[in-house]
Amino acid sequence: MPIHRRQYIYPIAPPTDIYGVTKPRSWCPEKLSKTDVTITFQPIGRRVRIDRAGTVLEASRTAGINIRNVCGGKGICGKCRVIVKDGNIDFSIPKGEELLSDEELSRGYVLACQTRCLSDCEVLIPPESRIEGQQILSKAQIFKVEPNPSVSREYLDPKFLSRATTDVDLEAKISGFLRSRYSGRGEVIFSALISSRLKELSGQFGRGLTLTARKKADSIELVDLELGDRSSRSFGLGVDIGTTKIVAYLVNLVTGEILDVASDYNRQLMYGEDVVSRIGFTVDEVNGTKEVQEAAVNTVNQLIRTLAQGSQVQPREIIDVTVAGNTVMSYLFAGMDSAPLLQVNAFVPKHSIKMESKMLGVDVNPWAMVHFLPCVSRFLGGDAVGDILLSGMHESQDISLLIDIGTNAEVILGSQGWLLSTSAAAGPAFEGWGIKFGTRSVEGAIERIKIDPETLEASYTLIGSAKPKGICGSGLIDAMAEMFRVGILDSFGKIRGNLPRPYVRKGSDGVEYVVSPAQKTSIGQDIVITQKDVDILMDSKASACGAISVLIKKMRLTVEDIKNVYVCGAFGSFLDLNSAVAIGLLPEFTIDRWLRLHVPCKRFDQEAPSTLGSRRKSSCRHGHGGRPGAPGKKHHTWVRRLTHRHRT
Numbered sequence: 344m345p346i347h348r349r350q351y352i353y354p355i356a357p358p359t360d361i362y363g364v365t366k367p368r369s370w371c372p373e374k375l376s377k378t379d380v381t382i383t384f385q386p387i388g389r390r391v392r393i394d395r396a397g398t399v400l401e402a403s404r405t406a407g408i409n410i411r412n413v414c415g416g417k418g419i420c421g422k423c424r425v426i427v428k429d430g431n432i433d434f435s436i437p438k439g440e441e442l443l444s445d446e447e448l449s450r451g452y453v454l455a456c457q458t459r460c461l462s463d464c465e466v467l468i469p470p471e472s473r474i475e476g477q478q479i480l481s482k483a484q485i486f487k488v489e490p491n492p493s494v495s496r497e498y499l500d501p502k503f504l505s506r507a508t509t510d511v512d513l514e515a516k517i518s519g520f521l522r523s524r525y526s527g528r529g530e531v532i533f534s535a536l537i538s539s540r541l542k543e544l545s546g547q548f549g550r551g552l553t554l555t556a557r558k559k560a561d562s563i564e565l566v567d568l569e570l571g572d573r574s575s576r577s578f579g580l581g582v583d584i585g586t587t588k589i590v591a592y593l594v595n596l597v598t599g600e601i602l603d604v605a606s607d608y609n610r611q612l613m614y615g616e617d618v619v620s621r622i623g624f625t626v627d628e629v630n631g632t633k634e635v636q637e638a639a640v641n642t643v644n645q646l647i648r649t650l651a652q653g654s655q656v657q658p659r660e661i662i663d664v665t666v667a668g669n670t671v672m673s674y675l676f677a678g679m680d681s682a683p684l685l686q687v688n689a690f691v692p693k694h695s696i697k698m699e700s701k702m703l704g705v706d707v708n709p710w711a712m713v714h715f716l717p718c719v720s721r722f723l724g725g726d727a728v729g730d731i732l733l734s735g736m737h738e739s740q741d742i743s744l745l746i747d748i749g750t751n752a753e754v755i756l757g758s759q760g761w762l763l764s765t766s767a768a769a770g771p772a773f774e775g776w777g778i779k780f781g782t783r784s785v786e787g788a789i790e791r792i793k794i795d796p797e798t799l800e801a802s803y804t805l806i807g808s809a810k811p812k813g814i815c816g817s818g819l820i821d822a823m824a825e826m827f828r829v830g831i832l833d834s835f836g837k838i839r840g841n842l843p844r845p846y847v848r849k850g851s852d853g854v855e856y857v858v859s860p861a862q863k864t865s866i867g868q869d870i871v872i873t874q875k876d877v878d879i880l881m882d883s884k885a886s887a888c889g890a891i892s893v894l895i896k897k898m899r900l901t902v903e904d905i906k907n908v909y910v911c912g913a914f915g916s917f918l919d920l921n922s923a924v925a926i927g928l929l930p931e932f933t934i935d936r937w938l939r940l941h942v943p944c945k946r947f948d949q950e951a952p953s954t955l956g957s958r959r960k961s962s963c964r965h966g967h968g969g970r971p972g973a974p975g976k977k978h979h980t981w982v983r984r985l986t987h988r989h990r991t
């Protein structure tokens with residue numbers, strides 16, 4: 344029974360008067376005597392002081408604790424569940440929402456974003472609400488590139504420097520050297536600061552001098568001077584700013600070698616798990632943009648410290664930074680106003696943003712430039728541009744398809760000379776939002792599922808060693824494919840409710856399939872997939888495959904015309920291609936055409952001998968082919984593999 348009215352819950356025995364009547368809210372003595380309260384978060388035991396009547400979610404942000412908050416604290420998603428073990432609170436569920444069952448309420452569950460603390464409180468964060476142990480790519484398939492940084496270091500030996508007789512002469516000699524080194528560039532710029540530093544160092548040139556120069560379109564700017572030969576100590580940083588996580592690569596700019604990779608959650612998760620919630624925070628809160636920007640920058644700075652420590656590199660030796668992210672992430676990291684991106688026809692400049700690291704607060708050489716890969720539109724950001732560059736599809740004679748499945752499915756079709764792109768909202772379900780036991784790829788998430796066709800019992804693999812607490816995107820796709828394979832799902836995506844097996848049953852939300860019984864889970868409940876979940880997943884997959892279909896149709900191509908298919912993004916990396924094809928999320932391509940752009944090496948090796956190859960090849964041979972230049976029959980086959988009844 345949903346609760347629509349404001350109510351007060353006292354997790355410890357509520358105070359009553361002599362007649363046993365619960366005392367009103369004004370009973371709370373702390374409310375009258377204290378201006379702030381202490382919140383203790385368990386099981387980590389972290390304490391934080393906040394203003395009285397602040398929410399538990401605000402307290403967690405102050406404490407730097409990540410609690411799931413998909414909707415950013417609007418009381419819509421129901422993911423910020425916590426249990427208040429002790430203390431007085433003011434809790435209400437937004438009208439019309441059924442986010443907590445009566446049973447959960449009786450167990451002390453509340454929503455962190457809707458719970459105000461009226462006294463010191465002890466709050467338990469249950470496993471399903473913790474953001475921890477996210478499966479993060481630590482190794483990626485990166486093609487070796489020739490480094491061409493905008494900032495580089497050059498060494499001048501003492502002999503060269505001794506030829507200059509005056510300061511002016513020295514500047515002229517350095518200018519001449521840099522011009523000859525970077526032929527075609529015009530003026531060499533010495534700022535007042537650099538000129539005075541040069542004067543300061545003259546007379547100490549016994550070990551030579553290292554120049555740090557920034558190449559511009561028509562000039563060269565000298566940005567740093569150091570004594571001795573530091574020219575081999577040139578490092579760069581590549582940063583992938585994802586909505587959930589940030590991955591940073593430390594690169595030797597002399598050799599092009601990737602020295603190390605580090606990743607962590609994007610601390611912006613505290614302000615909402617999706618981009619719209621984060622934009623909302625920047626709009627609603629004074630200094631919201633700054634707060635959200637600093638959260639991402641702090642994450643990057645932590646990664647820089649980790650990388651620098653592990654590779655014996657000084658952060659000051661990092662002299663160039665490149666950042667790629669979706670459009671909203673790029674705007675937020677740059678500290679730009681992202682609110683216009685909520686408009687349908689928002690103008691997105693196509694040029695690359697460049698900023699000095701010190702302006703952003705990134706802890707590298709203060710003169711280092713931070714380059715943002717250009718964004719194409721609201722939904723096609725620098726990350727997609729980076730994927731294109733990495734794949735090389737824009738230089739290939741063959742037609743390629745690039746698919747990045749995340750919260751949005753971004754699809755790019757093209758070859759040398761032309762590229763066509765589109766994006767579709769696909770992600771909430773694949774990110775675990777809206778699915779009863781959906782979760783992100785965190786510790787305890789079910790990521791692979793197989794179903795015994797006889798007993799219909801599921802076996803699964805988990806991320807980490809914890810007990811299951813939910814199903815992540817790749818697990819959900821596996822589950823759908825397996826349910827379809829063993830006959831639990833019919834071809835219209837309906838769970839067959841008449842199966843004589845205990846794993847398919849009628850639950851509170853209609854027919855459901857039990858993936859893991861309560862005694863095996865860490866949340867004390869059966870983990871199930873309901874008909875509603877399947878319907879939502881069907882919508883998500885329809886959205887993604889629709890985007891692919893639109894592009895192929897638009898260019899009057901068939902799947903046979905496409906020679907390379909690149910699957911990118913974290914979700915794409917962990918996706919089982921067989922399952923994705925089985926449910927019609929992705930078209931059937933022969934195995935030799937699939938390429939994953941970001942793949943942990945282990946998985947890539949394991950995947951190569953997949954059964955996908957032979958099955959796909961034979962199905963191609965036997966008659967689905969279409970003629971080039973017209974939409975093929977094969978195209979319709981994959982789109983309709985598993986589809987809603989009303990769409991057939």
Ligand code: FES
Nearest residue numbers: 412416418421456
């Ligand atoms: S309901 Fe609390 S964050 Fe969404």
